[in-house]
Amino acid sequence: MAKKKRTPQEYSADPAAQEMLILAEELGVGTAFHRADEMPPCNIGSAGMCCKNCGMGPCRLTKDGLTGVCGATIDTIQARNLTRAIAAGSAAHSDHGRDMAFTLKAVANGQAEGYVIRDVAKLRTVAAKYGIPIEGRAPEEIANDLADLYIAQFGQQNGKIAPIIRAPKKRQQLWEEQGVIPRGIDREVVEALHRTHIGDDQDPEHILQHAVRTALADGWGGSMIATDISDILFGTPAPILGQANLGVLREDMVNVVVHGHEPTLSEMIVAASQDPEIIAYAQAAGAKGVNLSGICCTANEILMRQGIPAAGNFLQQELAILTGAVEAMVVDVQCIMQALVGIAQNFHTKIITTSPKVRIKGALHIEFDEHKALTVAKEILRHAIDNFKNRGQTRIPDIREKLVPGFSHEYINYMLGGSYRGSFRPLNDAIMAGRIRGVAAIVGCNNPRSQQDYLHTYVAQELLKQDVLLVETGCGAIASAKLGLLLAEAGLEKVGPGLREVCETVGIPPVLHMGSCVDNTRILTVLTQMVEEGGLGDDIDQIPAVGLAPEWMSEKALSIGVYCMASGAYVIFGGTSPVSGMPDKVSDSDLVSRLMSEGWEKIYGGKMEFVPDPDEMIRRTLAHIDKKREALKLPPYDPSRFGKSGDSRVLELEALPLAERQAALYGMSV
Ligand code: SF4
Ligand code: MSK
Numbered sequence: 001m002a003k004k005k006r007t008p009q010e011y012s013a014d015p016a017a018q019e020m021l022i023l024a025e026e027l028g029v030g031t032a033f034h035r036a037d038e039m040p041p042c043n044i045g046s047a048g049m050c051c052k053n054c055g056m057g058p059c060r061l062t063k064d065g066l067t068g069v070c071g072a073t074i075d076t077i078q079a080r081n082l083t084r085a086i087a088a089g090s091a092a093h094s095d096h097g098r099d100m101a102f103t104l105k106a107v108a109n110g111q112a113e114g115y116v117i118r119d120v121a122k123l124r125t126v127a128a129k130y131g132i133p134i135e136g137r138a139p140e141e142i143a144n145d146l147a148d149l150y151i152a153q154f155g156q157q158n159g160k161i162a163p164i165i166r167a168p169k170k171r172q173q174l175w176e177e178q179g180v181i182p183r184g185i186d187r188e189v190v191e192a193l194h195r196t197h198i199g200d201d202q203d204p205e206h207i208l209q210h211a212v213r214t215a216l217a218d219g220w221g222g223s224m225i226a227t228d229i230s231d232i233l234f235g236t237p238a239p240i241l242g243q244a245n246l247g248v249l250r251e252d253m254v255n256v257v258v259h260g261h262e263p264t265l266s267e268m269i270v271a272a273s274q275d276p277e278i279i280a281y282a283q284a285a286g287a288k289g290v291n292l293s294g295i296c297c298t299a300n301e302i303l304m305r306q307g308i309p310a311a312g313n314f315l316q317q318e319l320a321i322l323t324g325a326v327e328a329m330v331v332d333v334q335c336i337m338q339a340l341v342g343i344a345q346n347f348h349t350k351i352i353t354t355s356p357k358v359r360i361k362g363a364l365h366i367e368f369d370e371h372k373a374l375t376v377a378k379e380i381l382r383h384a385i386d387n388f389k390n391r392g393q394t395r396i397p398d399i400r401e402k403l404v405p406g407f408s409h410e411y412i413n414y415m416l417g418g419s420y421r422g423s424f425r426p427l428n429d430a431i432m433a434g435r436i437r438g439v440a441a442i443v444g445c446n447n448p449r450s451q452q453d454y455l456h457t458y459v460a461q462e463l464l465k466q467d468v469l470l471v472e473t474g475c476g477a478i479a480s481a482k483l484g485l486l487l488a489e490a491g492l493e494k495v496g497p498g499l500r501e502v503c504e505t506v507g508i509p510p511v512l513h514m515g516s517c518v519d520n521t522r523i524l525t526v527l528t529q530m531v532e533e534g535g536l537g538d539d540i541d542q543i544p545a546v547g548l549a550p551e552w553m554s555e556k557a558l559s560i561g562v563y564c565m566a567s568g569a570y571v572i573f574g575g576t577s578p579v580s581g582m583p584d585k586v587s588d589s590d591l592v593s594r595l596m597s598e599g600w601e602k603i604y605g606g607k608m609e610f611v612p613d614p615d616e617m618i619r620r621t622l623a624h625i626d627k628k629r630e631a632l633k634l635p636p637y638d639p640s641r642f643g644k645s646g647d648s649r650v651l652e653l654e655a656l657p658l659a660e661r662q663a664a665l666y667g668m669s670v
Pocket of ligand 1: 072077
């Protein structure tokens with residue numbers, strides 16, 4: 001059968017990406033989109049029906065009743081495969097958190113060149129949560145104690161990881177009863193690998209219980225640590241104007257694109273790019289200066305805090321190089337395609353790896369060391385500037401969109417209540433009144449098996465019409481940014497009447513960009529604070545809220561999905577289920593899927609489902625929100641009650657003659 005090849009418009013919903021994909025075809029250069037067409041997924045592996053955990057296999061369980069050579073059933077194999085993926089995702093996020101903790105330790109001891117503690121207030125708030133003394137102590141002393149506490153969470157053997165105390169009390173009690181509170185972050189990841197080795201844990205339900213504990217070690221452990229320390233060192237985000245899409249690249253400047261996940265090096269590159277010595281070096285090379293932009297979650301980190309533009313999300317890493325205008329793509333960890341080196345060979349772009357954990361054959365390696373970060377950052381920029389003279393023909397799409405990112409949970413609290421009485425009360429009240437029907441978090445990756453950005457933005461736009469407030473992170477947030485949904489004035493055209501009133505009153509976009517993938521922990525904090533505020537039940541599972549990852553692809557996404565589920569959220573993934581089993585479901589092969597939906601819902605109040613159709617995702621999201629509203633005895637959603645205040649009411653009144661306006665305002669007769 002001939003392979004189906006899609007058009008650039010079918011590959012991506014983003015016109016800038018389409019332009020680059022047309023160019024790729026003209027130049028005969030392949031990208032992930034093309035490779036996805038040429039490499040159809042293995043339908044045995046993608047459904048979780050293959051085990052290669054030992055040398056007696058791989059065993060492919062394609063028929064009813066088949067077992068592996070060791071006797072493992074399909075349910076056991078699917079539970080093991082899923083748990084291994086979650087362990088990898090949890091490890092990736094958590095190892096990022098560990099590196100941040102070591103950086104904090106170095107900063108506290110004056111051993112990290114160029115770094116300072118930018119958010120002392122957050123340092124004190126976080127330290128106080130754990131009983132670290134703060135009064136009368138220098139920030140460095142507090143930071144040293146917090147770094148020690150956080151470093152200890154990784155190797156801790158018994159007890160509970162410290163950040164667990166930040167979850168709602170009732171949730172902590174439930175986790176305690178279920179035996180899923182992580183003892184130590186590394187311990188849960190190691191045990192996940194141990195349990196899924198040949199001849200260990202064979203009971204799917206028991207294996208999945210440990211998958212939950214491993215994912216919680218990510219969400220309420222490694223990721224939360226990463227977010228806390230990034231804010232302490234680089235500043236807690238607050239709204240700032242930014243730009244997104246490939247049109248942020250500049251003809252007249254040296255373009256350096258930072259890609260990956262960790263903010264430690266990229267923040268230093270931001271500082272170095274503004275150094276007069278570097279600007280002069282760039283000018284001597286014939287450029288106006290260094291233009292920095294980001295891809296993936298490194299983009300989100302520096303966009304949230306510094307307003308540095310985002311060149312795009314995951315599937316734009318290769319397309320940025322196709323512009324011919326990128327002097328250097330500087331990568332750290334996670335979501336970096338090996339194909340970058342091959343595609344860069346068609347242009348002058350240098351791929352520079354920087355993490356001691358990541359090398360790619362053919363890339364230039366300049367190792368990052370937080371003890372001399374500014375020196376390393378300047379060295380990288382000099383390489384990029386030296387490469388400017390090698391630039392050939394360029395084709396930068398003239399497409400970019402403004403956005404306002406920077407909605408940390410601290411800022412949301414502040415914007416709703418003000419600096420002296422920060423509070424989630426107005427948000428809870430708006431949900432209780434029905435102005436906001438519910439909240440949805442749209443997070444996660446792009447996947448070239450579906451049209452880039454389409455699922456993210458279609459689901460987002462439909463939910464906005466239904467008065468659902470959106471919070472977004474990762475590549476999903478960049479997809480919405482490219483469409484202008486992260487701007488108050490652009491986004492408000494497209495939202496329901498009640499949500500529109502709230503956004504106009506508070507002055508926010510209807511889609512709040514909350515950061516990178518590790519920053520999904522900010523969403524956990526928002527949900528916890530909504531519970532603590534009162535009126536929406538006493539645990540996260542009672543809040544009318546849903547999490548969606550419409551275009552997921554990474555193992556980290558699976559870990560995020562499971563820790564959100566275990567925290568009480570209904571989580572919907574798009575694309576293919578890694579545990580779908582036999583297509584006709586004639587046997588027990590959907591046991592794992594059922595355990596993850598009905599089974600987990602009975603235990604945790606949250607569930608996780610894979611739903612490929614976007615309209616069905618929306619239907620299930622709204623049904624869940626309405627079910628939770630009903631359980632809380634809130635008024636049923638009725639958009640006709642709203643839209644009579646806010647800007648629309650002001651405009652309506654302004655159009656009236658004075659006497660009629662006064663009558664309407666003060667209840668006087670005309
Ligand atoms: Fe096959 Fe069992 Fe080995 Fe897996 S662990 S490859 S099912 S024999
Ligand atoms: S970068 S994990 S593609 S969100 Fe965090 Fe984007 Fe997914 Fe990577």
